Amino acid sequence: MIRQGNPRVRILKEEMLSDNWYVLKKMTFEYQKQDDTWETQAREVYDRGNGATILLYNRAKQTVVLTKQFRMPTYVNGNDTGMLIETCAGLLDRETPEASIVRETEEETGYRVSEIVKVGEAYMSPGSVTEILHFYSSRRSKWCEPAKSAMPKRSCCCSMRKFTDFLSRRSSRCIFLSPDRIAQELGTIPSFWSKTSAL
Structure with a gap:
């Protein structure tokens, strides 16, 4: 309706x-x-429903946990490999955004988060798509290392990257976002979605 x-x-x-x-x-x-x-x-x-995404960060080491996945829409629109470096994210599945992103984090990265902070929410492509994306962050003391035997349940790669690895590669192919609440926590530019396949 x-x-x-x-x-x-x-x-x-x-x-x-x-x-x-x-x-x-x-x-x-x-x-x-x-x-x-x-x-x-x-x-x-x-x-396509609403979604949630989270930035897992370690302020002391200046690192973040990201995933790398194949995205067909980018492949047909100029991304030569179709691979994207992303923050952990997923669609809501008849659950709250908070419950959804905790589940997605474990499924995609193997990490279990005990506390998350809501950064904001936004319509991602309001000209044609109904989706609202909920943004979260979680600092290192609030997520547990996965067991050595634990593996992500999704077909994506999980890695920890230095902030400086990305900040030194600014280009027209990269998008850098800095929501105020995350920037206050980290004191740097922590949140980004990168299109480049060189990372």
Whole structure:
């Protein structure tokens, strides 16, 4: 059921285009412009659920725990290998964002976190995708080393990287984000999603 809380929007039609993996719909609606006239518009909306991501960091050693995974959408859009260096992340699975990211952290990295800090949340691609991503961090004293026999349950590589490894490789192919609350904790630029395959 589409929320109808904005009096300047009138939903006219909702068409299912695909539900093969997630849900793709075409929404036809009227939008009231600044001059008070109404304009009919149509947009495709992709609903893949909401997600969460976490930065595991060690302030003393200036390191973070990251994953490396193959991402098909990047492969078809200019990333030669399709591989991305990422913070641990995943979609919510009928659970709270907090419970989801604790589960995802263990599944992807093998680490168990006992305390997480909410940094913020954001619509990641609001022009076409409904997803809200919840951002978290966890400092080294709040996560346990995996047992030697423990292995991540996902098909991704987990590694610990120095902040300086990334800060020295700034380029147009890298995105660096620095949410205030994480920056206060770390005193550096800790949060980033990198497209480069050279890392």
